[in-house]
Amino acid sequence: MQKTFSKYHHTFLLCLIIGSFIGLNAQNNIxxxxxxxxxxxxxxxxxxxxxxxxxxxxxxxxxxxxxxxxxxxxxxxxxxxxxxxxxxxxxxxxxxxxxxxxxxNNSGAEGKIYDSLGMLYALFQRNDEALKYFHKAVIIKKQQLESESAQSSLLNSTYYALAIYHRERSQFKLAQAYLDSCNMVLNKMKAYSGNRRFINAEQAYLFYHTGKLKVAEELLLSIEPEFKERNDTYNVILYSFLGDIYDAKNNFKLSEKYYLKSIKTANKYKSHLNFLPEAYKKLAHLYSKNNIHIRAFNNLEKGCTLNDSLFGARSVNNSKLLQIKDDYRIEQEKQKELLKEAQLTNARYEKDRWFFRNILLTVILIATLIIAAIMFFYLRNRNKLLKQDQLLKEEKNKEILEIKNKELTASALQLIEKDELLISIKEQLNNLNEQNKGKSTSTKRIISQIKTNSKQDWDTFNARFTDVNQSFYDALSQQFPELTQRDHKLCALIKLSFSSKDMALLLGISVESVHTSRYRLRQKLSLQKGDNLGEFIARIG
Known part of the structure; x- marks a missing residue:
C-alpha cells in the first residue's frame, strides 16, 4: 500500500512539474x-x-x-x-x-521578400535587378495560387510595386496596366480592403503625370482624411504629390502648405526619409518661382545636405552601393563553395582513418546489444516466474480462504441445527405439558431451562468470520459508509450463501424480516432489478 502511494505521489509530482513547465512556456510565448x-x-x-x-x-x-x-x-x-x-x-x-x-521552403515569405528587394534595387536605379526580383515574386505567388487555396490578393503587393516602379520611370501606360490589375483583384474581394486607399493614391499620381490635375486633386483630397485618421506615415508621399499638383496649378499657398506638411510628417515619424531631399528641392523651386530667393536657397541647401547625409539614395555615385554588396555576397558564396570542397577533400582522407574505428565501434555496439538482449530475456523470464509465483500464492490463499469460509459456514450451520433441535425439543415438551394439563412440574422445569442464545451464536460466528475475511468489513465500510451494523451482519451471511431461514435463526429474527432487510440493503447498495445481490457482495473485499 505504501509503495503504491509513493508511486502515485511521484507520478503526481512529475505531472505537476511538466504542467508547470508547459504553462510557463505557454505564458512566455504569449x-x-x-x-x-x-x-x-x-x-x-x-x-x-x-x-x-x-x-x-x-x-x-x-x-x-x-x-x-x-x-x-x-x-x-x-x-x-x-x-x-x-x-x-x-x-x-x-x-x-x-x-x-x-x-x-517558405514560399509565402519568399514572395514578399522579392517584392522588397525589387523596390530596394529600384531606389538605386538598378532596373534590371529590380524587375528580376519583381518577376520572381509574381512567379512564386502564381504558383501559390495554383497549389493552394490562397487568395488572389497575394499578387496585389507585387502589381502595386510594379505600378510605382513604371510610374517613377515615366512609363505611365505600364503603370496604369498594373494598377488596373490591382483594382481587378480588389473588386473580386467582397470584404473591404485597406489597400484600396494606396491604390487610389497611386491612381491620382498617374492622373497628375498625364495632365489630369483636377481629377488627381479631387481623388487625393477625398482619401486624405482616411490617411490622416490612421496617422499613416504615407502622408509624407501624399502631401508631396498634393504640393506638386498645386504647384502645377500655380497655387503658391496650397503648394507651400503641403510641401511643408510632407517635410513635417517625415521628420516627426522619421519615415520615408528618401522623399525629404526632393521635398526640400521642390520647396526651393517653388520659392524661386515666386522670387523668394532666401527661402529658396535655404531649402535647396537643406535638400542637398540631407541628400548627402542619407547617402543620396538616387545619386549616381551611391547607386554602386548595392553592386558592391552584391559582389561581396557573391564572393562570400564562392568562398563557401571553396570551403565545402576543401571539407570534402579532408573528409576523403579522414574516411580511411575512421573506417577501422567504425568497425571497432560496430563490434562493441553489437556485443553490447547481445548482452542487453540476454539481460532483457533474463529479466523478462525472471519477472514471468515472479508473476507465476505471485499467482500461485494468490490461488493458494484463495483456496485457503474458501476452505476456512466453508468451515465457518459448517460451524454456523451446526449452531443453527443446535438451536433448531432445542426449539423442536421445547415445542414437544410444551405439547406434552399441554396434554398433561400442566400437572408435570418436572416438564415445566426442563422447558424453562431450554434457551437459545442467537446473540451469543452471532458473536461467535462474527469473530471467526472477521478473522478469515479481514478486509471485507473495511471494504464494505469504505464503499458504503451509510450501512448499519445490522446491514453488515446481513452482508456477511449473504457472502457465505446462507438461506433466508438460516439467517433468521442466526440473527434471531423472522424470515419475513430477513426478506425486508435484503430489500432495504439492495436499495442502499443502489442495485437495479436485474442485479444479483449475492454476486455483488461476493465481489467486495
Whole structure:
C-alpha cells in the first residue's frame, strides 16, 4: 500500500512539474507575441522603439527555433530601415530572411521578400535587378495560387510595386496596366480592403503625370482624411504629390502648405526619409518661382545636405552601393563553395582513418546489444516466474480462504441445527405439558431451562468470520459508509450463501424480516432489478 502511494505521489509530482513547465512556456510565448505585435504597432510612429523590440523578438524566436517568426521580424526590420534610408541594413536583413526562406521552403515569405528587394534595387536605379526580383515574386505567388487555396490578393503587393516602379520611370501606360490589375483583384474581394486607399493614391499620381490635375486633386483630397485618421506615415508621399499638383496649378499657398506638411510628417515619424531631399528641392523651386530667393536657397541647401547625409539614395555615385554588396555576397558564396570542397577533400582522407574505428565501434555496439538482449530475456523470464509465483500464492490463499469460509459456514450451520433441535425439543415438551394439563412440574422445569442464545451464536460466528475475511468489513465500510451494523451482519451471511431461514435463526429474527432487510440493503447498495445481490457482495473485499 505504501509503495503504491509513493508511486502515485511521484507520478503526481512529475505531472505537476511538466504542467508547470508547459504553462510557463505557454505564458512566455504569449508575452513574446505581445511584444512582437507591440513592435508592429510602433512601426510607423516610434520606429526606434519598434526596432529594439523586433531585435529582441528575433533573438527570442531564434532560441525557440520559430523560423517563420524570425523571417517576419527581419522583413519588418528591413521595412523600417528602408523608411529611415538605412539601405545597407535593409539589404542585409532581407538577404538573411531570404536565406531562411530557402532553408524552410517558405514560399509565402519568399514572395514578399522579392517584392522588397525589387523596390530596394529600384531606389538605386538598378532596373534590371529590380524587375528580376519583381518577376520572381509574381512567379512564386502564381504558383501559390495554383497549389493552394490562397487568395488572389497575394499578387496585389507585387502589381502595386510594379505600378510605382513604371510610374517613377515615366512609363505611365505600364503603370496604369498594373494598377488596373490591382483594382481587378480588389473588386473580386467582397470584404473591404485597406489597400484600396494606396491604390487610389497611386491612381491620382498617374492622373497628375498625364495632365489630369483636377481629377488627381479631387481623388487625393477625398482619401486624405482616411490617411490622416490612421496617422499613416504615407502622408509624407501624399502631401508631396498634393504640393506638386498645386504647384502645377500655380497655387503658391496650397503648394507651400503641403510641401511643408510632407517635410513635417517625415521628420516627426522619421519615415520615408528618401522623399525629404526632393521635398526640400521642390520647396526651393517653388520659392524661386515666386522670387523668394532666401527661402529658396535655404531649402535647396537643406535638400542637398540631407541628400548627402542619407547617402543620396538616387545619386549616381551611391547607386554602386548595392553592386558592391552584391559582389561581396557573391564572393562570400564562392568562398563557401571553396570551403565545402576543401571539407570534402579532408573528409576523403579522414574516411580511411575512421573506417577501422567504425568497425571497432560496430563490434562493441553489437556485443553490447547481445548482452542487453540476454539481460532483457533474463529479466523478462525472471519477472514471468515472479508473476507465476505471485499467482500461485494468490490461488493458494484463495483456496485457503474458501476452505476456512466453508468451515465457518459448517460451524454456523451446526449452531443453527443446535438451536433448531432445542426449539423442536421445547415445542414437544410444551405439547406434552399441554396434554398433561400442566400437572408435570418436572416438564415445566426442563422447558424453562431450554434457551437459545442467537446473540451469543452471532458473536461467535462474527469473530471467526472477521478473522478469515479481514478486509471485507473495511471494504464494505469504505464503499458504503451509510450501512448499519445490522446491514453488515446481513452482508456477511449473504457472502457465505446462507438461506433466508438460516439467517433468521442466526440473527434471531423472522424470515419475513430477513426478506425486508435484503430489500432495504439492495436499495442502499443502489442495485437495479436485474442485479444479483449475492454476486455483488461476493465481489467486495
Amino acid at each position: 508575452d513574446l507575441n505581445k511584444k512582437y505585435f507591440r513592435a508592429l504597432s510602433l512601426q510607423y510612429t516610434q520606429q526606434d522603439s519598434a526596432l529594439v523590440l523586433l531585435k529582441q523578438c528575433k533573438k527570442a524566436y531564434s532560441n525557440l527555433r520559430d523560423t517563420s517568426k524570425v523571417i517576419d521580424c527581419l522583413t519588418n526590420m528591413s521595412s523600417i530601415y528602408t523608411s529611415n534610408a538605412n539601405y545597407t541594413k535593409s539589404y542585409d536583413a532581407l538577404w538573411e530572411a531570404l536565406i531562411l526562406t530557402k532553408k524552410t
